Amino acid sequence: MPQRRAVTGRSQEPRRRFAEEVRALRAAKGVSLRQLGERLGWDWSLFGKMEKGETLGGPEVVQALDQYYGTGGALLALWELAAGDHTQFRERYRRYMALEAEAVSLWHFAVSVLPGLLQTPWYAREVLAAGGLKDAELEQQVDARMSRRELLEGPDAPPFRTILSEAVLQTPLRDAGEWRGQVEHLAEVAKRPNVSVHVLLQSAGLHGLMGIDVWYVQLSDASTVVYTEGGYEGQLIEEPAPVLRLQRAYDALRDLALSPAESRKFILRMLEETSCDPST
Template sequence: MPTRRAVTGRSREPRARFAEELRYLRAQRGESLRQLGERLGWDWSLFGKMESGETLGGPEVVEALDQHYGTPGLLLALWELAINDQTQFRERYRRYMELEAKATSLWHFAVSVLPGLVQTPGYAREVLAAGGLKGLELEQQVQARMSRRSLLEGDDAPPFRTILSEAVLRSPLRDAGEWRAQLEYVGEVLERGNVTVQVVPFRAGIHGLTGVATMLLRLPEGRTVAYTETGYRGELIEETVPVERLQLTYDAVRDLAMSPNESRKFVLRMLEEAPCDPST
């Protein structure tokens, strides 16, 4: 097994430590990323992303790396610490919120739920509750999400484009009345001059953002940052190259979407088909 090193102050953050260990072990072997990919059977770019901290990869690839480097269980243990590190997630999300508040334009892609900027209280409450929140914490998060909606209101509101997977509009809330209210609110938002909504139909098939909710923020100084989110974690990306790659992928997905006018008709059709609240 390779000689173990002391944990320095720089590598105490689990995600950074994991990436550092991957870089160190490969350097000790004298392998290139391409050679590593060929020997383990994964695309070499995945290992590059793992070593840069852009992604953590999955348990299967980490176990394969443990076997390859002769470090049984070490990398998997570091991976588990990184994947479960919520402190760094909260810090990154807090920074994302600061950047979102000052963005000059926003581009969003939704995989399965509507973006927080256009959610109603009822919709936000059900989505957040499904994620495990309850009681006072749930209500605080609902209120915090509602306060974000003001970002898209007023004469100086930034341009906002959201591309919705068709699945977003075909996944109703359990409460029929709340679901109808949410669709009505989306219809209202559609009428704002600074908001553009497009829908990617099921027939578009698999694409570059399948499974990854994405927000791209254009900042006052001219640079763009991105925030991606899967069902397990969110990631703030500020490095130029991966952000540009995401922007190109986003543009390709936009080409697959219905036009804004067609999308508006689709949303209104969903509203017409939505069941009425039996209590009204």
């Protein structure tokens, strides 16, 4: 990252300061807007607008820039100041995303929605739209979510295990064709050697992770952190005792779920028997 410039009267306004920083970082990297767009998977014009101060972009876009430039969260912090809304990207979530990028292993439980790492663009768009996003911001966030799927690709991708509540697969998209495409994508990803998908049937009954989505991240020092989401709130947990309790709850839940092989058969059978329309 280039040497930090002193905040002056010319650059102290947060939005302007943010635009200056993204402009300076790209210049220091020696890449064009088009090259930046190609490497990060966004339309290059978005970065041009960010550098002109016409838009701030979404948090996932800025996180991708932060990782690409190696700014260690500084760009995200500057974005948060410029956005002026600390509820949009809380410190704990920003820290979780940084830790996720360093993960040597990931595991997860979904109570109602597929994890972003397994979503198709259409599924992501419908989920984000249901949360209130629209127009350009919606499309930016869909693109950002799609870029995060790269975490599971390539020879150095960490192992990823997810347990999906049956309710996740019983909640279709409004477009039956796109829903089928999503489930087909899930079945295809489940074949990857680093990905394990379990289905937790409703008949499994009550369990220790009711009502929350949970992400577990194992780091290179063998420590584990947990991020839980429920409703509109998220919590990053790093203290050993509660992390251990949540790990035990996850282990117990995995014992109740179908195996990866049985789960893939369940998904394929759902495609065959219902034409991917769980309401029929």
